[in-house]
Amino acid sequence: MKQKERPLASLIAGIDLGGTKILAGIADQHGHLVAEARTETPAGKSGDEVVEKMAGLLRQLLAQVGAGEGELSVIAVGAPGPLDPETGIVRQAPNLGWRNFPLADRLARHFRVPVYVDNDANLAGLGEYEYGFQHRFRDLLYVTVSTGIGGGIIINGGVYHGVSGGAGEFGHMVIIPDGGPGCSCGGQGCLETLASGTAIAARARELIARGGGKALLALAGNRGGDITARTVGAAAMNGDGEALDIVRRAGYYLGIGLANLVHVLNPAAIVIGGGVANGLGEMLLGPARQEMRRRVMPVLGRTVEVLPGALGDRSGLLGCLVLARRMKTGAGDISSTVQGP
Ligand SMILES: [Zn+2]
Structure with missing residues (x-):
């Protein structure tokens, strides 16, 4: 019919x-x-x-x-x-x-x-460009902070793929070259090990293992293994200082990553999305923006905006x-x- x-x-x-x-x-x-x-x-x-x-x-x-x-x-x-x-x-x-x-x-x-396939973060960036920001910016960098960290490079409204389709793997920028946490990619000290939802939850569990994190533990019903980035975000929202420190620390590392991106690509806009970033909002973005500005060459820092995504999930x-x-x-x-x- x-x-x-x-x-x-x-x-x-x-x-x-x-x-x-x-x-x-x-x-x-x-x-x-x-x-x-x-x-x-x-x-x-x-x-x-x-x-x-x-x-x-x-x-x-x-x-x-x-x-x-x-x-x-x-x-x-x-x-x-x-x-x-x-x-x-x-x-x-x-x-x-x-x-x-x-x-x-x-x-x-x-x-x-016909079926076309592209990387999820590339397409999320393309979505944010077309449905959210194209009237303000010709190019943008998209960073997704969720279980892991990914990204997309949108140039002139199209996705930049690199020679083998792997461009935009921002989560695997090395932030701590020696002694950083091990990463799923086989490296260590990648941004993803320091600022993703998985990293935030891991820091909370480490805190508890050291005898801290009482408020966090209570929020998770005393099951430390159940703590996720969402738990940490909820505790931080309630004003728990330890949880807030973990989120700020993740934001600090995210800001270092953003500074690296700004120096490479001099973007007008970096849009941050993904479930963890959407949930934490300015608790994460505030420190990230601050650390990025502290580290970039002023002439590049003045022209870049770090914005939350417009489209949610x-x-x-x-x-x-x-x-x-x-x-x-x-x-x-x-x-x-x-x-x-
Ligand atoms: Zn990695």
Whole structure:
């Protein structure tokens, strides 16, 4: 049952695939979101099972707006990287347990439309640019602070990928070269080990192991292992000095990372998003901004703004829709197509 006013294959779809949740949306050809839904990422399941769940979510959305699968023209997916946007192969996603998984190809088998894949942080940055900041800035750097730390480099409204698709891995800038905490990348002292949600929770547990953090422990029901960045944020919000120190320390390290970025790229804007940054707000951004300004060459510091994201946890999904629309209209120059059989 196709509605007359809706031309065939006019809908575009975006799927933001995270380690814990999948957020999907369908938009009209102008990029206006008409339906969205979310579900949990199946933990410990194979790539094909995760793809099955993504496809099911899209079918549910199509049914919700009364559209058939034939009305879908293109799908764009934001996935954890590193990945290859040219082939849609996810090279390595530790949270999902994937290595060299052909995500675009597998999803294309379900819908027989082109599927494009890019790094989730790149697309979140693209979403923040297009739906949030493009009228103020031509370029921006996007930093996501959540379980880990990622980033996207948006130049002239497009994503800068680097030679092998890995540009913007801001979380692995080395901040403490010797003796810093070990990182999932195999290095040590990376920004991610000092300012991510995982790092904030680890600092809280270390504090408790030293006999401190009474308020934090109480908030976590005396289960130290249950403490997350959210617990630390809640305690800090309640005025707990120890929790506030942990958040400020994370902000301090984030500020050092931002100073490095400013010296490399001289951006007009750095937009900070991600679940942990969104939750902590100025408690994290204030110290980060202060430390960044203290460390950058004044001429560069005067012209950069550090701003919270405008889209909350929908930046990634909206970025997928930007990519989908650009590829549909031929305005995209990133990623490549993988056509269904
Ligand atoms: Zn690292």
